Amino acid sequence: MSFQISDNIRYQFKIILVGDGGVGKTCLTNRFCYSEFLDTKLTIGLSFNNYSLPAKEKGEKIGVGLSIWDFGGQERFRPLLSQFILGANGVIYVYDMTAFHSLVHLVETWLPLVQANTELIPSILVGAKYDIVNPDLKFDDGVVDEVRCKIGAVKAFETSAKTGYNTEIIFKAIVQLILDEPPYNKRGIQLL
Template sequence: MPTFKVVVIGASGVGKTSLRGQYISSRFSTSYRATIGADFITKTLPAPPSAPDESITLQIWDTAGQERFSSLASAFFRGADAAILMYDVTAPDTLYALRKWWDEFKDKAPVRDEEMAGFCVAVVGNKVD
């Protein structure tokens, strides 16, 4: 069963932990607690009918958005198969900061140039509700 590492990146408070919690267990917490360093959780997706023995596991990494944890980034970003760049739609500065987060990811995650062409990246605007 293949495992894919997905890192969720963005400024502090944009909702990275909430997105992960909602996806994994369909729950939302109104309390805020900053992620320290990084944390990950796994979710196994059922196999499609066309390949019943081919389920996959997502390893979703929730990274800290605070600058003081940036020195740990290379350890958390290493080996990522995909990245979700997240911002808060009510805080435009978090959108503008995505360039910095993406540049830091490319700098600290040893993804070869030829692999970057097929690397999956999604930009997610959160707090639309």
């Protein structure tokens, strides 16, 4: 008998995606949840999706339910976001690989907002729009790694929602961090 996710959901985790407006958060979420690329408009307030995926806990295959919260990045929505960050189990910081200011804003704007409204939770750094980056104009790896360290992200990824490059792996990575890495593990809602 094959492994069925729906029969084996053990945890429900709240994952938040934060970053400036237009960096690609909604496109990444749509690619992951619906296997499609939609050239979307800016998210107003927030968008919410549910998804289930397989994971491993102590070598055992389990199912994990995700509540994916995609926050609109425009400044006018930020005062509203703090209440929706509460209870998050993991955060994905997203920047546009063609817009340096979006990387800087993760430290200046998004990190303080997340820290003010969560306990210590795992995070990853995601560079979006890999498919349109000019290799000669790519951000210096040292600068990206410095931002990764400042925001406390354990891992960093480059992704493309348009091509699907690394979109699934970022969600699997944040789930595995929540499951494996003390002090994060077991903070979600255990269903079994």
